[in-house]
Amino acid sequence: MTAIWWLRRDLRLDDNLALATALRASQGAVVPVFVLDPQILAAPDVGAARVHFVMESLRELDRRLRECGARLIVRRGQPAQELVRLARESGARLLCFNQDYEPYARQRDRAVTAALQAEGVHVVACHDRLIAAPDAxxxxxxxxFTVYTAYRRHWLERVLHDPSWTARHNRAGDVHLRPIxxxxxSLPIPTAAELGFALQQTIVPPGEEAAQRLLRSFTQREATGLRRxxxxxxxxxxxxxxxxxxHLRHGTLSPRAAARAALxxxxxxxxxxxxxxxxxxLGELAWRDFYTAVLYHHPQVLERPYRALFHDFPYRxxxxxxxAWQTGQTGYxxxxxxxRQLNQEGFMHNRARMIVASFLCKDLLIDYRQxxxxxxxxxACGDAAVNNGNWQWVAGSSSDPQPYFRIFNPVTQGRTYDPNGVYIRRYLPELAALPDAYLHAPWELPEREAQRLGLRLERDYPRPIVDHAAARERALRVLRAQRARPHDQQ
Ligand SMILES: Cc1cc2nc3c(=O)[nH]c(=O)nc-3n(C[C@H](O)[C@H](O)[C@H](O)COP(=O)(O)OP(=O)(O)OC[C@H]3O[C@@H](n4cnc5c(N)ncnc54)[C@H](O)[C@@H]3O)c2cc1C
Structure with missing residues (x-):
């Protein structure tokens, strides 16, 4: 029996449940397909980093599939129509895919399942992209669960003690496919630029092999890896x-492989x-599952804050x-x-994400949704569930937010987590010559010292767009006023 393996967020051969299921049922007669979905490509939150990552991961996957005797089929159009067409052309009686838990994906997958079943094709939707499926x-x-600490306790208990939770479904080396x-x-795999996304950033290398290298390096590095x-x-x-x-976002790495490395x-x-x-x-991998479950059970969080208290929050x-925030010109x-790390690399360190998010929705009182x-x-890792959960955590509007009065001080955060200014100097070369003592607050640099260094605030680097102490008071005032409203609006 020929089986279609529909790839979406699982761009790998190793430890892939949908692929393993298709292989078992078809004895290698698997047709791997990726459908370019115009609706996703036209979505306003899709950017070049993600599109590039996907296209280049597909290119590598196609090369590896050819080494296994097959090739990747690429189609473009509405997934239900394209998959029905492919099933007819290939004579496939089975469609396997790994589930995606976001609202659009769920609706699309329901349409695909109905269309294929109407053709007499059996459809198997696997739980693969999380360690704990949203209902597990x-x-x-x-x-x-709505609170992370309780979720994490249960999650860790299972991951540490139940090997079936992190079991490997198949090995890339055992994937043998019949010729297609x-x-x-098949369409040629397009570049991101051909799809209208010109990549301006230098992002993490895509593809399953790069993911494996990164995981190995992280688990083996002595001073800066997993051990520390x-x-x-x-x-x-x-x-x-x-x-x-x-890699976890696009499935070039199995989350179980990541967990197994730590275990x-x-x-x-x-x-x-x-x-x-x-x-x-492992607790970080649990965050990923937790936020995906929150979105699965509360799909409305993509549109509005989880907590009603924030529904009409007076953002500016x-x-x-x-x-100034977008372009890295706030003066902090x-x-x-x-x-600038985000704009240059399509990545930002987690601590930095918390600092800039707090600055946007608390110091500047700009809507977290922007x-x-x-x-x-x-x-490159942009993930609707995880991103939304974290933004709402910082904004204070999630099911399990940080305390509303916690407002990051960008100067003390910088001094604590970048004590010698290595990170700042890497991305703000215009401040590289500043002595460490002033690097986190250049406006405190004495005029004479500034002249000696040839640095002029405003010309070379902006003055702060808000005074943090005053902005903090303003945010607290607004937050307290909002919290003082009748209980049913909270
Ligand atoms: C405002 C904000 C927005 C974010 N948006 C995203 C996003 O769109 N996509 C995304 O993958 N992560 C997001 N994160 C979470 C986190 O910042 C990144 O996962 C992490 O920085 C990635 O770096 P790493 O791979 O080296 O992580 P590591 O520290 O090595 O962690 C391992 C993995 O655990 C997961 N993880 C780590 N931290 C979190 C977290 N707080 N929530 C959920 N999963 C986590 C990621 O898959 C990560 O790769 C966001 C965080 C904040 C504060």
Whole structure:
């Protein structure tokens, strides 16, 4: 029986449940297909970094499929129509795909399933892209979790003690495919530019092989890898995190493979600190599952804040402040360095994401949804569920937010997490000559010293667009007024 393997956010051969299912059912007669969906390509939050990552990952996958005896079929159009056509052309009686839990994807997949079933094609939708499927964990009351710490406890318990949660479904080396009928047409894999997305950033290398290299390097690095994750994860000046987010987002790496790497390191040692490091990193993979479950159970969070208290929050319309934030010109070096990292690399360190998000929705009182969309447009790892959950966490509007009165001070954050200014100097070369003592607050540099260094504020680097202390008071005033409203509006 011929089976279609419909690729979406699982661009890999290794440990892929939909592929493993298709292989088993068809004895290698698998037709791998990727459908370019005009509706996704036209969505306002899709950007060049993500499109480039996907297209180049597909190119690598096609090369590897050819080594296994097959090739990738690329089609363009409405997925239900394209897949029905492909099923007719190939004679496939089975369609396998890995589930996606976002609202558009779920609606699309329902349409595809109905269309294929009407053709007599059996459809298998697998749980693969998370370690815990959105319904896998339930609170004591029987509903989905809304608080991360409780979710994480249950999640970790299962991941540490139930091997079936992180089991490998297949090995890339065991993928042997029958040749694809030459009559089956395929579009060439386009470049991002051909699709209208000119990449301006230098992003993390795409593809399954790059993901495996990155994972190996992270688990093997002594001083800055997984072993020291709990110590280095917040440091902006150290490469102390995995940088795997885009690979997990697009499925060039299996989340179970990521978890297994941490579990293997943890199992090899009695060292409490190393075990703590591994569990801290596993906890990050749990965040990913948690936010995806929140979106799955509450799809409305993509449109409006989870908490009613924020539904009519008086955010400011401030186009000049917005542009300064977007372009890294706020006058706060840690905020500006972070935004330039995003604009240059399609990536930003997690601590920096929290700092710039807090600055946008608290210091500037600009709607978090503007920042949320901009992140999705710029990030190679842009993920609707995870991005939304984190933005709402910072804004204070999520199911489990940070305390509303917590407003990051960009100067002390910078001094704590980039103490020697390595991160700031990397992205703000115009400030490179500043002594460390002034790097996080250049406006404090004495005039005489500025002259000696040839630095002129305003000409070379902006003065702060807001005074943080005053902006903090303003945000607290607005937040307290909002919280004082009748309880039913909260
Ligand atoms: C405002 C804001 C927006 C964000 N938007 C995204 C996004 O669109 N896509 C995205 O993947 N991450 C997002 N994050 C989470 C986090 O910043 C990134 O996952 C992390 O910085 C990626 O770097 P890394 O791969 O080196 O992570 P590591 O520290 O090595 O963590 C390993 C993996 O765990 C997951 N992870 C880590 N932190 C989080 C988190 N807070 N929430 C959910 N999953 C997490 C990621 O898949 C990550 O690759 C956002 C965070 C904030 C504060």
């Amino acid at each position: 964990l339930r609170s004591a009351q029987g509903g989905p 009928d030459p009559a089956l047409a 994750y709990h110590r280095n994860r917040n440091r902006l000046d150290i490469e102390g995190t995995s940088r795997l987010a885009a 293997a390191l943890r199992a090899r040692s009695e060292d409490a600190e190393l075990r703590h490091a591994c569990e801290a990193w 319309d401030a186009p000049d402040d917005w542009r 070096p840690i905020v500006d360095a972070a935004m 920042g949320e969309r901009y992140f999705l447009q710029q990030l």
